[in-house]
Amino acid sequence: MEVYTGYGDKGMTDLSHTKNVSKSDDRICLMGSVEELCSHIGLIRVLVKDGDIIRMLEKIQDTLKKIIDGVSDPYNREFKISEDRTELLEEEIRRMEEVFQGARLPILPGDSRAAAEIDVTRAVARRAERELALVSVKFGSDTGAKKYMNRLSDYFYVLARYVDVVKASEKKEDLAEEQKTVVESETAAAENSGKTANDLNAENVHTQNAAPSFTAAQSQQMPVQQENVPEQQAVTATAGGSTAMAQNDSMAVNTAMIQEVLRRMGIQGRITLDSAKRLIEKIEQEALRRNKPSVIAVCGPDGNPVAVHVMDGSYLVSFDVAMKKAYTSVAVKMSTMELSRLTQPGQTFYGLGKMSDNIVIFGGGVPLKVGDTIIGGLGISGGTGEEDNSLAEYGLQILKDVL
Numbered sequence: 001m002e003v004y005t006g007y008g009d010k011g012m013t014d015l016s017h018t019k020n021v022s023k024s025d026d027r028i029c030l031m032g033s034v035e036e037l038c039s040h041i042g043l044i045r046v047l048v049k050d051g052d053i054i055r056m057l058e059k060i061q062d063t064l065k066k067i068i069d070g071v072s073d074p075y076n077r078e079f080k081i082s083e084d085r086t087e088l089l090e091e092e093i094r095r096m097e098e099v100f101q102g103a104r105l106p107i108l109p110g111d112s113r114a115a116a117e118i119d120v121t122r123a124v125a126r127r128a129e130r131e132l133a134l135v136s137v138k139f140g141s142d143t144g145a146k147k148y149m150n151r152l153s154d155y156f157y158v159l160a161r162y163v164d165v166v167k168a169s170e171k172k173e174d175l176a177e178e179q180k181t182v183v184e185s186e187t188a189a190a191e192n193s194g195k196t197a198n199d200l201n202a203e204n205v206h207t208q209n210a211a212p213s214f215t216a217a218q219s220q221q222m223p224v225q226q227e228n229v230p231e232q233q234a235v236t237a238t239a240g241g242s243t244a245m246a247q248n249d250s251m252a253v254n255t256a257m258i259q260e261v262l263r264r265m266g267i268q269g270r271i272t273l274d275s276a277k278r279l280i281e282k283i284e285q286e287a288l289r290r291n292k293p294s295v296i297a298v299c300g301p302d303g304n305p306v307a308v309h310v311m312d313g314s315y316l317v318s319f320d321v322a323m324k325k326a327y328t329s330v331a332v333k334m335s336t337m338e339l340s341r342l343t344q345p346g347q348t349f350y351g352l353g354k355m356s357d358n359i360v361i362f363g364g365g366v367p368l369k370v371g372d373t374i375i376g377g378l379g380i381s382g383g384t385g386e387e388d389n390s391l392a393e394y395g396l397q398i399l400k401d402v403l
Contacts, residue, residue, distance in 0.1 A: 279395060
């Protein structure tokens with residue numbers, strides 16, 4: 001079979017019932033645009049993974065081929081586009097719109113590679129629709145085809161937003177699962193360190209606020225005289241507490257267990273209000289030295305605020321930004337400066353900043369840690385991302401002095 005014949009070398013071609021038609025003819029241009037549209041749809045089929053969407057795209061390509069044949073042979077009723085094909089598009093549009101729950105659809109394209117390609121496809125579909133309208137004026141065309149092409153661009157518009165929403169939802173689920181795994185690992189590490197709440201209670205190891213604090217290992221080495229141990233409220237722990245916790249998938253329960261174990265091991269599990277105030281005071285002094293009026297926010301490991309300080313001369317917007325920086329640092333367990341690098345196009349967390357209004361991706365937020373345990377988050381807003389990050393790093397350097 002010859003791939004080329006040379007027949008069109010002079011810029012002419014044939015339609016079904018018309019010979020020697022110029023390739024600049026509006027009908028030929030329309031057929032070329034529809035072929036281009038089919039090619040873009042083929043690329044979408046490669047990018048998406050949803051089987052239902054792929055099958056729908058195949059049906060659309062089949063319909064577009066029929067439209068091309070109808071342009072070439074307008075008198076053949078076999079190439080007319082029936083109403084049920086347009087109704088199928090409308091059904092798919094309504095199905096996808098349910099995901100948005102009545103919210104206004106975003107306009108800007110490009111949140112993901114697949115959605116960006118779908119938006120390009122939508123633009124090509126609109127061009128083909130306009131060319132079909134021009135052909136209709138000059139030569140006449142199938143009314144069903146014009147209606148289908150109009151609805152098709154609507155379908156691609158909704159599909160692009162649908163793909164983005166589904167992808168964002170999958171990212172949230174992945175992050176939640178990752179956080180759950182980390183919490184469970186931290187719980188297991190705390191239990192394997194040799195001291196659970198039950199162990200400590202059984203050994204009658206108690207500490208008082210006024211007494212010197214000891215680690216679990218030190219308390220084992222000291223002789224404990226029963227008559228010298230003040231009566232304290234025993235920690236209620238059900239038999240087989242570890243088993244009960246393992247049966248409960250709630251992250252809140254796991255976190256509570258971690259904090260309880262750490263507290264009884266003499267490790268601060270979350271930053272206190274007094275510690276947060278001391279930390280803020282020292283950071284404020286440094287900010288004054290640098291002449292950078294800022295808002296300084298401290299949150300707990302659960303992301304809830306512990307203390308917020310607004311310096312004179314700081315920006316009004318800095319209050320919310322500082323709070324979100326502190327929250328983000330504990331939510332993703334890294335500094336927002338590091339996160340900003342990982343959210344660039346092509347990086348691991350690209351698009352994360354658009355998933356939640358509480359996530360910020362510029363410097364100034366750092367997780368506060370004791371060892372490997374996150375006890376809270378620090379957020380600073382008042383300068384550039386680099387300046388805020390530098391002040392937050394200073395806060396990490398002095399953290400041990402305020403705990």
